[in-house]
Amino acid sequence: MTVRVQAEPFDAGAELNAFAQGRTDIGAVVSFTGVVRDTQGDLQEMLIEHYPGMTTRAIATIADEAVARWALADVLVIHRYGPLKPGEPIMMVATASAHRAAAFEAADFLMDYLKSRAPFWKKEVTAQGASWVDAKDADEDALRRW
Amino acid sequence: MTVRVQAEPFDAGAELNAFAQGRTDIGAVVSFTGVVRDTQGDLQEMLIEHYPGMTTRAIATIADEAVARWALADVLVIHRYGPLKPGEPIMMVATASAHRAAAFEAADFLMDYLKSRAPFWKKEVTAQGASWVDAKDADEDALRRW
Amino acid sequence: MNVVYFAWVRERIGLPQETVETGAATVKDLIAELSAREERYAAAFADISALRVALDQELSDFDAPLDGVREVAFFPPMTGG
Amino acid sequence: MNVVYFAWVRERIGLPQETVETGAATVKDLIAELSAREERYAAAFADISALRVALDQELSDFDAPLDGVREVAFFPPMTGG
Numbered sequence: 001m002t003v004r005v006q007a008e009p010f011d012a013g014a015e016l017n018a019f020a021q022g023r024t025d026i027g028a029v030v031s032f033t034g035v036v037r038d039t040q041g042d043l044q045e046m047l048i049e050h051y052p053g054m055t056t057r058a059i060a061t062i063a064d065e066a067v068a069r070w071a072l073a074d075v076l077v078i079h080r081y082g083p084l085k086p087g088e089p090i091m092m093v094a095t096a097s098a099h100r101a102a103a104f105e106a107a108d109f110l111m112d113y114l115k116s117r118a119p120f121w122k123k124e125v126t127a128q129g130a131s132w133v134d135a136k137d138a139d140e141d142a143l144r145r146w
Numbered sequence: 147m148t149v150r151v152q153a154e155p156f157d158a159g160a161e162l163n164a165f166a167q168g169r170t171d172i173g174a175v176v177s178f179t180g181v182v183r184d185t186q187g188d189l190q191e192m193l194i195e196h197y198p199g200m201t202t203r204a205i206a207t208i209a210d211e212a213v214a215r216w217a218l219a220d221v222l223v224i225h226r227y228g229p230l231k232p233g234e235p236i237m238m239v240a241t242a243s244a245h246r247a248a249a250f251e252a253a254d255f256l257m258d259y260l261k262s263r264a265p266f267w268k269k270e271v272t273a274q275g276a277s278w279v280d281a282k283d284a285d286e287d288a289l290r291r292w
Numbered sequence: 293m294n295v296v297y298f299a300w301v302r303e304r305i306g307l308p309q310e311t312v313e314t315g316a317a318t319v320k321d322l323i324a325e326l327s328a329r330e331e332r333y334a335a336a337f338a339d340i341s342a343l344r345v346a347l348d349q350e351l352s353d354f355d356a357p358l359d360g361v362r363e364v365a366f367f368p369p370m371t372g373g
Numbered sequence: 374m375n376v377v378y379f380a381w382v383r384e385r386i387g388l389p390q391e392t393v394e395t396g397a398a399t400v401k402d403l404i405a406e407l408s409a410r411e412e413r414y415a416a417a418f419a420d421i422s423a424l425r426v427a428l429d430q431e432l433s434d435f436d437a438p439l440d441g442v443r444e445v446a447f448f449p450p451m452t453g454g
Contacts, residue, residue, distance in 0.1 A: 013159030027183035037173035120453030121380035135450035266372030281369035
C-alpha cells in the first residue's frame, strides 16, 4: 500500500504503469483521477488545504479498511494540496485485484471515503473572489452504500 | 470516443495521460486495465482470438450505450488480440465525466458488456497444453445489474 | 452464404470459414443441415446452449431467419475483457 | 491544549492554531468557553452542525471528553477527492 500527500504535481500515467507492475497474480487494475474542474469557465485557481498531522493517517485508515473488505493485491492513494490550476490532477486512487469486481468496488469505496473522511478542503478562486467548496449531502449519503 | 482493436502492446499510462487531456470541464477519470493473470503459476501464453469484422462495431455499440446512459465527456476502449504474456495488459477502458459516480458506473458497465458481448475468446497455454477459457455464469449475471 | 467459426467451434469443425449453399430458413435449420453433413459438425453443434450466433456481425438467436443474411458466425460465449 | 482550525473556521477565527488553557470537560464545553471569549469565536461556532471535530487527529464528536487530549481540531465537512 502506498499513500502520498504532496504539494508537487504527479504523473498519473507513470503512477498507473508503476502500480502493481510485474505482478502476474492480478487481472484487474482500476484507477480514479480527480481533476480540477472549471464549472463556470471562470476558475483561476483551486486551493487545497489539509491537516498535515492527520491526513496521511486518515487515508491509511481508509485504505486499510478497503484491504480488509476486498481481496486487493495493492492500493495506491496520492492527494495533492496547495494551489492547482483547472485541468490539473488533484488526486488519484488505484486498486489491483485478481478480479474486476473487487478492483472496481474498492476504488469506488476509497473515493467515497476520501471525499468525506480525509481532512482536505477546497477553495475556488475566481475574478469574483474566493469561496470554500461546500460538502454535498450526496457525498455523505454515498458512504451509506458501503 | 476512441475504440482500438490491435495486436500491438499499448502503454496504459501514456493512454491515460492522453485521454481527455486539456479538458477543464471534467472532474473524474476512471480507467480499467485488464491484465493477463497467471492463476496457477504455469501460464506460458494467453492467446486472444477475435472476430475482426464484428469486434470494433460491437465495442462501439457498447460505448454508444454508455454515452447515452451517463454524462460522459469521453470514452476510450483498447483491446488486444494475438499472443500475450503473463502480466501484460490485455485491454483498457477509460471514462471521463464531470462527476465521479458517472465515470465509475460507465467504466463498470463497459467492462461487464465488453466481457460478454464483444467477440473475443481467450485460450490459455501451459506446459500441459492449451485450453479455452470458459465464460462464467457470474459474467452473464453481471449484465443484469444495468 | 459465408459461415465463420471461432475458438473451439473453429477447432472442432476444423476450418475458420466456408461458403455454404443452403436453403435453410433459420439458424436452427442451418445447424441441422450442417450437423447432418459430417460428424465434426454434429460434435460442434451438439449443445447449442454452449454456442452463440451472429448474423452479419450482430449477435442474434437460433430462431432468427436467414433471409438476406450474408455471413453467419458460430462461436462459444465471449470471454474478452 | 493545542487547538487548530482549518478552512473557513480558520479564516473566521483569524488564526490557524493556538494554545488554550482550559478545564473544559467535553468538546461542547470548550466551544462554549471559546464562544464566550470573543465574537469571532461565537461566529465560527454558531452552527456546530456545519462543523467537524478531531481529537488528536481522529474524527470525534462534540460530546467527547477532552481528558488527556493534546490537540483539538475544528473544521468544516471535508471536501477532498
